[in-house]
Amino acid sequence: MIEKFGITEFPKVVYLNDDGDNIVMEKKPSWNRLNTFMREHALRKPYYEDAKALAILEARKVAEDVEKAEEPAPDTHQEL
Helix, strand or coil, rough: CCCHCCCCCCCCCEEEECCCCEEEECCCHHHHHHHHHHHHHHCCCCHHCCCHHHHHHHHHHHHHHHHHHCHHHHHHHHCC
């Protein structure tokens, strides 16, 4: 993770988004900076209570299921 984000100084705060939109807090953490950073990037409410987030998760699941269904079946026939 240190190499991936080019972190050279510590401590560092990294926001990891499942869409790959990751953000490294560049400034030295202080109470006010952490509070602001978290307010900007944290979920407003738990994902399981957010209809929009649940819809995104369901759409991903459906897309994964479709992708799996389109994959060729593994060859289970073995030649002797």
